[in-house]
Amino acid sequence: MLDLRDHYDKIYRFCFYKLFDKDLAEDITQETFLKYLEHYDFSSKTETLKYLYTIAGNLCIDEFRKKKPESEENIPELIFEDNTVEKMSIRNAILRLSGDERELLLLRYANEVNVNVIAKIKNISRFSVRRKLLLAKKHLEEELRKEDAYE
């Protein structure tokens, strides 16, 4: 069964890190659930997640086309309420990754989506998901090292 409260937060996070606009991300989150309700039932968890993330992703793409979202470099600091030094440096490094790698890390580690489900959402093999995740983590580590060297 769908845990709406939990999934709301996860889809909202997913949309936010695509659009960097909290109001827009929340609107799209709600639209995602309403669209999902129109077309699918809530029987299988894997299918539910796949459709929710696919709908949210498509809606975010539509928004991209409508208007250019805020530049990633100009994300207002005040929106993050827990700015510890460690989190800030990881977040900054994450924001320098490609959109695809950022999305994978968000899905796997922040939203704790199973590799099988990610494979279905991205329409790639599980092996490919694992390989891309390893690569994303490697790039993130490199970005963090660069940041340390800069400081």
Place this chain on the structure above:
Amino acid sequence: MNRFERGIKESFSVPNPIKKEEFIKKFPKPEMSLSKFVISQIPYVSKVTWALTILMFISVFLAPRILGVKVTWFISGLTPLMALLAVSESSRSQKYNMAQLEASTRFSLRSLLLARMLLLGIVSFVLIIVSVPLGTFYGSFRVFETSLYVITPFLLSASIGLYIVRSIKGNNGFYMVSAISLFISLIMFMGDKYFGFLFLSVGVKYWLMLFMLLLVLTIVESKKLLNNTEDMTWSL
């Protein structure tokens, strides 16, 4: 998840959503079809009940080879036990004083009870459907008589059982239902030896009347049990 991965997780923080609670309140609850709802209850029926049900099916298939012509008595002695399982499963919430807690969950206790009764009713129906042809083929009675001798004890056990679990709460009710069902089973098991007069062809019309009466009683008692669940007040 190692420290680095935890760090990634915590770094994906977001501003608190503002309209979340309002949306969740208004979000229409997804509807589930009756069949899906009933199937969703399969894991919640006790494993012992399923194990005993499987055992009953196996014994129904094995009985004709072992008992030959006496298979009818065996099958008609088995159906009250199936009724006992169905009734005890339907009254499990009341037996463990969990009814009121379950009543406050997502699905109403009434709909859960109905789904479980329906589920076990279907299983019992399948058992009867399988038993009657086997009983007729290997036994000494015709289809009509075999059906009456197989279904009537089931209905007798079910109607009395439902009445008792509705009237007597807790373990006492369960023990009483078990005793009565076992007694009916015993009578049917020993039908050919000691109660042969009950199965004379002249008595078929009385069996038919009893069958009709018990069918009505079982339906009435099932409805009352469901209504009773709906009207339940805090009484722990």
